[in-house]
Amino acid sequence: MHLEIETPKPQGVDAVSVLWTFGKCLGALLPVYLAGYYRVSTSLLVFGLMVYTGWKHSREAKEARLRSAIHHNDNEQQYSDMKMFKSKKDLPAWVNFPDVEKVEWLNKILQQVWPFVGQYLEKLLVETIAPSIRASSTHLQTLTFTKVDFGDKAMKVVGVKAHTENERGQVLLDVYISYVGNVEINVEVKRYFCKAGVKGIQLHGMMRVILEPLIGDVPIVGAVTMFFIRRPKLDINWTGLTNLLDIPGLNIMSDTMIMDAIASHLVLPNRLTVPLVADLHVAQLRSPLPRGVVRIHLLEADDLPAKDNYIKGVIAGLSDPYALCRVGPQTFTSHVVDNTVCPKWGEMYEVIVHEVPGQELEVEVYDKDPDQDDFLGRTKIDLGIVKKSTVVDEWFTLKETKSGRVHFRLEWLVLLPNTEQLEQVLQRNKNLTVSSKTSDPPSAAILAVYLDKAEALPMKKGNKEPSPMVQLSVQDITRESRTCWTTINPEWEDAFTFFIPDPRKQSIDIQVKDNDRIQTLGTLSIPLSRLLSSPNLSLDQWFQLDKSGPASRIYINTVLRVLWLDEENIPTSSTEAAGLAAGFSKIRPQQTSPDPSFATEGVLRIHLLEGQNLVPKDNMMGGMVKGKSDPYVKINIGGETFESRVINRNLNPTWNEIYEVVLTTLPGQELHVEIFDKDMDMKDDFMGRYAGCDPNVVVSLFQWYTLNDVKSGRVHLVLEWVPTVSEPDILNQVFQFQSRQSYHNKAVPSMALLFVFVERADGLPLKKSGKEPKVGAELVVGGTSHKTTVCDRTISPQWDEAFYFLVHDPREELLIVKVSMWVFIKGWTLPIGSLVVPIRELLSEPDLVLDQWLSLDGASPDSQILLRAELKVRHTLDTPSAPVPSLPSIPAPEPEKAKRVTATEMVSGKVPEELTEEPSPPETLPTHTNPSPSFGSEGLLRIHLLEAQNLIAKDNLMGGLKKGKSDPYVKINIGGVMFKSHVIKENLHPIWNEMYETVMKPQAGQEVKVELYDKDMDKDDFLGRTLYLMCDLCLFQWYTLNDVKSGRVHLVLEWVPTESEPDRLDQVLQLQSLQSYQNKAVPSTALLFVYMDRAHSLPFKKSGKEPKAGAELVLGKTTYRTKVCDRTNSPQWDEAFYFLVRDPREEILIVKLSSAWDQAIGSLVVPIRELLSKPDLVLDQWLSLDGASPDSQILLRAELKVRHTHSYSHSQTSTINVRNRMCHIVHKVHLCHLADALIQTEAMPDVVLETRPPHTTPNPSFGTEGVMRIHLLEGKDLVAMDKLMGGLKKGKSDPYVKINIGGVKFKSHVIKENLNPIWNEMYETVLTPQAREEIQVELYDKDMDSDDFLGRCVLTGQLYTWYTLNEVKSGRVHLVLEWVPTVSQPDRLDQVLQLQSLQSYQNKAVPSTALLFVYMDRAHSLPLKKSGKEPKAGAELALGKTTYRTKVCDRTHSPQWDEAFYFLVRDPKEEMLIVKLSSAWDQAMGSLVVPIRELLLEPDLVLDQWLHLDGASPDSQILLRAELKILDSKMVELIGQGTLPCTAGNCGQVKLSLSYASKEKKLTIAVHACRDLESSSKDGLDTYISLMLLPDKTKATKKKTSVKKRDLNPEYNERFEFDLSVEEARRRRLSVSVKNSSASFRSSDIIGQVSLGLDYSIFFYGYILLIILNCISWVALEFDLKEEAE
Secondary structure, eight states, X not given: OOOOOOOOOOOOOOHHHHHHHHHHHHHHHHHHHHHHHTTOOHHHHHHHHHHHHHHHXXXXXXXXXXXXXXXXXXXXXXXXXXXXXXXXGGSOTTOOOSSOBOOHHHHHHHHHHHHHHHHHHHHHIIIIIHHHHHHHOGGGTTEEEEEEEOOSOOOEEEEEEEEOSSOTTOEEEEEEEEEEEEEEEEEEEGGGTEEEEEEEEEEEEEEEEEEOOBOSSTXXXXXXXXXXXXXXXXXXXXXXXXXXXXXXXXXXXXXXXXXXXXXXXXXXXXOEEEEOSSSOOHHHHHSOOOSEEEEEEEEEEESOOOOOEETTTTEEOOOOEEEEEEETTEEEEOOOOOSOSSOEEEEEEEEEEOOTTTOEEEEEEEEOOSSSOEEEEEEEEEHHHHHHHSEEEEEEEOBSSSSOEEEEEEEEEEEESSSTTHHHHHHHHHHOOOOOTTSOOOOSEEEEEEEEEEESOOOBTTTBOOOEEEEEEETTEEEEOOOOOSOSSOEEEEEEEEEESXXXXXXXXXEEEETTSSSEEEEEEXXXXXXXXXXXXXXXXXXXOBSSOTTOEEEEEEEEEEEEOOGGGSOHHHHHHHHHHHTSSOOOOSSOOOOTTTTOOEEEEEXXXXXXXXXXXXXXXXXXXXXXXXXXEEEEETTEEEEOOOOSSOSSOEEEEEEEEEEOSOSOOOEEEEEEEOOSSSOOEEEEEEEEEOTTTOEEOSEEEEOBSSSSOEEEEEEEEEOEESOGGGHHHHHHHHTTOOOTTOOOOOOEEEEXXXXXXXXXXXXXXXXXXXXXXXXXXXXXEEEOOOOOSOSSOEEEEEEEEEESOTTTOEEEEEEEEEETTTEEEEEEEEEEEEGGGGGGSGGGEEEEEEEOBTSOTTOEEEEEEEEEEEOOOOOTTOOOTTOTTSOOOOTTTSOEEOHHHHHHTOOOGGGOOOOOOOOOOOSSOOOOTTTTOOEEEEEEEEEEESOOOOOEEGGGTEEOOOOEEEEEEETTEEEEOOOOSSOSSOEEEEEEEEEEOSOSOOEEEEEEEEOOSXXXXXXXXXXXXXXXXXXXXXXXXXSSSSOEEEEEEEEEOEEXXXXXXXXXXXXXXXXXXXXOOOOOOEEEEEEEEEEESOOOOTTSSOOOEEEEEEETTEEEEOOOOOSOSSOEEEEEEEEEESOTTTOEEEEEEEETTTEEEEEEEEEGGGGGGSGGGEEEEEEEOBTSOTTOEEEEEEEEEEEOOOXXXXXXXXXXXXXXXXXXXXXXXXXXXXXXXXXXXXXXXXXXXXXXXXXXXXOTTTTOXXXXXXXXXXXXXXXXXXXEGGGTEEOOOOEEEEEEETTEEEEOOOOSSOSSOEEEEEEEEEEOTTXXXXXXXXXXXXXXXXXXXXXXXXXXXXXXXXXXXXXXXSOEEEEEEEEEXXXXXXXXXXXXXXXXXXXXXXXXXXXXXXXXXXXXXXXXXXXXXXXXXXXXXXXXXXXXXXXXXXXXXOSOSSOEEEEEEEEEESOTTTOEEEEEEEETTTEEEEEEEEEGGGGGGSGGGEEEEEEEOBTSOTTOEEEEEEEEEEEOOHHHHHHHTTSSOSSOOSSOEXXXXXXXXXXXXXXXXXXXXXXXXXXXSTTOOOEEEEEEEESOSSOTTOEEOOOBTTOSSOEEEEEEEEEOOHHHHHHOEEEEEEEETTOOTTSOOEEEEEEEEGGGGOOSSOOXXXXXXXXXXXXXXXXXXXXXXX
16 A cells, blocks of 8 residues: 655745735835824824724724634534533433443442541541651641641542453452542641641542452452552642742642652552452552553654744744653653754654553643743543554644644553563564664563562661662662661562663662662672573562671562564554655665675784894094984884884883784785984984885794894894784783783783774755755774765765774773765865764674664764774783783794794684693592691790890990990790890880790790890890790799890790680680780780692683692781692692781681782682681681682681680689699690799789779769850940040040959950940850859950050949949940850750851850860870880860860879869860870870760760770770760740741841849839831831730730830830739740831831740849841840849
8 A cells, every 4th residue: 555645845934925024014114204204293193093003903803703703613513512511420320321330329428427537537637647747847846736627528439430351350440539628727836836727629530449359258359459540630729828839830839749749659650559358469469560561653743833933923933843752650752853843753762551441642742942832732642542453553633733743653562471582572673773862772671670678687887777778770770769767677568660671681780778878788689681591580589688797688579571562463554554654764774784804904013122233323523433323213014104212322222112003914014124313403314124024924923133234233023913803701801911011102002903884874964055965974083083085965975984993992982973064165164963982882792793873963863874883802812922022031032943823823713733732631629628637736825025134234335434234125036936026225124015926836845045135236245045945934934144144034925725616706805905015916816727728720821821820828917828839720739827816807818829929810818707607617618719710719728716715813822723724824835843833933913904993983063064154245435545636635445355254364356446345245164053253354445555444343243234344434344144054955956056056246256055074084004105114194185276184194004183174065066075195295195086976875965984095005995984065045945935036037126124123023124225127218217115014905014115206226225114023924925016106007007026035034144135036136134133142
């Protein structure tokens, strides 16, 4: 069938119509011009204009009536239907329709039960929802529901439709609901005087109800599933403050936000499932598999309206259309096609269909504009029709517009549970061409993942439970689950779907993270190929998490379904139509057809190493003295020329440079090498040449070449032919080999060759002139670029040209293709489009080849280019004939003996026979090691070098006339192991306190040799020795030195046996932490014995030979090496080693295998902590090697033995007990008789742990202080001290204030030339509540020489606001004192910080939020000084800019201070306490950092314990008590109760003073002034202030000030008194109103007002209060402290 489609002529600009419009405008303006020219009266023009306007209006009205009649006639049938018939919901109950049935009986039931539903919902709101809202935020703690009424209008069910064509086992219902309720809900937040509410809700929509599964038992239905297929319509009527949400624009926003919340639970793909029976698999019902997938081909549109007009509609334009496609929550937007009403998109989308029938494809077409896009039409397509027809290829008419239609091809893809059609699907998708750059590639399958739950997730840092969430990733798409809060056994029950282009190559990556998205709790990767081999293509099981806890696992159900288009059921007509729609463009080849020789080249690598015996060309002194040369080399081969760098003044230069050239395998390409001497002025001198080597016939890989045409000289070259292969697996080997090479010319050897064949392009845009372009292409990779030829004029140029590029790193570089238009004058300056191909994408292509049509960016949508990009990796066949060129010292082989390999053999992959070896047959390997019976029987000998006495003085002074001292050190030799102590300067009684350890077998007769020497500059002097056998060993003894006059040394030797008991490890580590030594030695806790047995299947060397394998074992700083075996890939060592282990939980054993220690083979890492979980602490098995081949393994035995713990005691026990303990220490040395000698000797040092107090015991008065805040406000009537004109004229003063309280002094800033200064400064000092400190205030005038006195006052008991200055004629100062006690309540911190942010002072003081009290008790086990003496310890405490120092204790390593300090803390969440210990402030001994925020988590905000010191010995600790107390300002209570607002007004300020005399029961209020009152009048306001004590119904307490005329800053200075008791004052509130006396009766007379609680005016100390509400923003309070104290 031949289908002809008539394409309408696009609208354009008609020249005749433009001229006609211009003529009409000219004709309209001509009478005006003529009237002005002939001076005609303007009244005539006005009259004519009125006549024309009336005629135009009458004509337009007639045309409107005519259009209305025509429209009414055309839609007569629709109009009559709309007017004559009622809607279904208004029809009587007995009227039925075939699809939707009315259920009036259900509406009657709902109406009957609706009041009880309202009662339940009211109870739910008040008892459940309201408390949760109040607990969610401190700002909503006063929220209450004042009224909850769900009205008497119940929800109605308009109709129910039952679907009978669905599958058996379920009942499918569509319920049409309508709710127009008279709901009234009012909410009030008392703290902010905020009221809001809802009055009326409307909800209309269609809800689908599925009853499944159907079972043969009561209740017949297993579960009920409910959801909305489309979003229901919602309309809410807001009241109160939320009336703002009814503003147009905001109402849509608010309803949309609520609708989003509903959609997250009840709109597809979300479902609400209610199980009715137990043991039901709810997951399958809540997240079922989709019904299918629809592939949407958006092809084109036709006859769209033109929306772009020019010159206000005078010139008609076109449109810039784009389409918006939506299926449920899935939305797709096409690209914009400019200037057309017949766009061609050619895009493809894939959507998941959950419910059919029901879901629809909604299409909207818009015109793209800079401001707001114009609507072009919409249509809807029922996807149920697509399911029945399999393929729908039709034009769909747009609605709500005059004209327009859209062409779609819709394909229904079935979900197959098997892989029988997978290959066919992949092949079909590969042939499917998607022209648009915005479309994703077609999918071959769909992956559904149901995330159920996890168990035993690891804890967070600090042993806190995490809040886990899951990130699921497939390729570049990542989805996130919801967060389960504070649990290690989360249950997510979330479902996700992914489109899979190729399930054979992709995998799903799962990461379990904490809700901060930073800490990973576990990972899991599942290759989708595993699903392909699973039954029913699904996995429903537990998975063990990687990088997680040992028992951490996750339960996931993954289902894969292949997407299959059943073409057999497609009607023939649809197929032909689809072929026609897709075939608007001409038939073109799908792949390139390059020449057979394409991509057959290889790389010739030329290594220029050195030259020898070159001819000297630079002569000196006119040729009388021979000089040298400045040689450089030129190499020419295959048309490429390379030039080396110049080596100055050298006849034997070393270049070490590399060059690469791409060559074919054709013979006849010779290598030409020439050497020149570089000269500055004249022509470079010739120094010889070599020519004649054909690299493709035979490559001499390493040879010296003699230079011709000169007397002497030769050059050293290495020529290496590098063939290429299409094997991406060897890329890592090439990269690893390349990283070890470096050259002087900084050349980087290439890793691959990229061959590009550019065949043709199609659909290129025309030039602006309408002509076809002359097109050329430019290809760029890195710094290399090539250009094609320029084709003749055509939009489908064909080049058929091939290029190649050297690629240094395929994972980073890009291929850029630029297609440009040729301009004869300018060249390629008009770009058409471009294409970027990351070379790494070729690594995932079959055979590393990309051969297809690709879209051009920046061109028209159908502009494409056909090219073939083929990547070939350098072949890493390293043979003995390919030495490493970077080692020129390797002796060169003779030319006749050099191995030669033809390039043809290398290209074809043939390897000479002498380079290949037969693989050895597999051998039977042992499963475990077989070490010697004595393996692991060693123990540990620990030597404690304590001190020495009475050593000989070897350093003499004054030529021997005066005896000096010695600088002694010790050498200890036992079993061939040597230890050496540090040197003690100028001391005959040195104290070393050092410890050494050595591993020995328990055998007697071992010799121990101890020698002492005096350290000198030249040769050390001998101080004595002692020599004894192990059988004579005494464990704790003074040893007399031999061969000298005097001297003895004090040693302790301890034998430490080992055992395989991991339970003793904690005791050993605890004992280890208590020991410290001067040489910083850490006692070992265990011994690790390693037996290296053998390895197998080791990889070959790069040269192809078997390795000479050796193993290197590393643990900490200890390293051992095995012997090097002969060449074999299965070496056998049979060697044993041991290691001293400090902490088995932290250290790791590293085994590195290499060939003769120069070429790495593989490695192995064994954490020692893994041995703790093994039986008998032994690991004996084959282990895989990292970095080697997959089957490379090593057999070893790692055996851990923990040190045996024992204690020493000097209590007066029986001799038998002491002897038994000593025998236990040395039982493996068989020296029990030495214990008898021990009892006879002097007492052993007591190593029993001292008893330390676990907590501090500070004084009871510790931490009882509070803060006194002093607010310095202003001064008045100060004395003028600065005289002018020699005292004839009075000047002013430069006042400042000094305040002294309790020895703490404060000084204000200087106010220049002012007798009424305003300081507004604040100071803080710490005082005890019982302290009655005298506050001295002095004022001075700042002068250049000596400051003048301006007066003083002393504050003792009475703290009035204004204080009169003494000893001067006049002056007073305004002060307010505030006492701030402390509390241990961390929940008040946020309110205190909020108050802090509201206050600002001129001296930039920041009010403190807390007090930190620190009690320094003691320290223990501090390290000795460098001189060996005990330290004089002192501690320095710093917090912010405050620093304290403790006293310096006498020499001891356990000082005790018992001192207390305090710090003012600005922000406990940011600051930190730093404690630094030092010896007499000159030698640091350790430090401690305590973040203050950690105290907020402690009980009662107290940290009282021993803490480790950083930078000291491991067992150095300090005992302190850090106690944080929050400042309990009364202003915080005002904030908490809403009395002190946090938002500033803009009406002005008022200043008040309040004082209360408790004895007279009288409240005095002084009204001072107002500032910055707001007024719209320039003349000011007539203001007065009204005061009233509330509640007061009779207005008996109402008082007001006088009226101040036309003043925005009025001053009143009036005082009012009120008689009321303390109890009555606590119930009253002061209402202050600033009013305008000249206000009219239509306007309000109140300028601003505030209400102030009087209960906060009766405190022990006064304080300043900042009120910000409407007009009032500052109130100063003052109190009669004397009377209140009484």
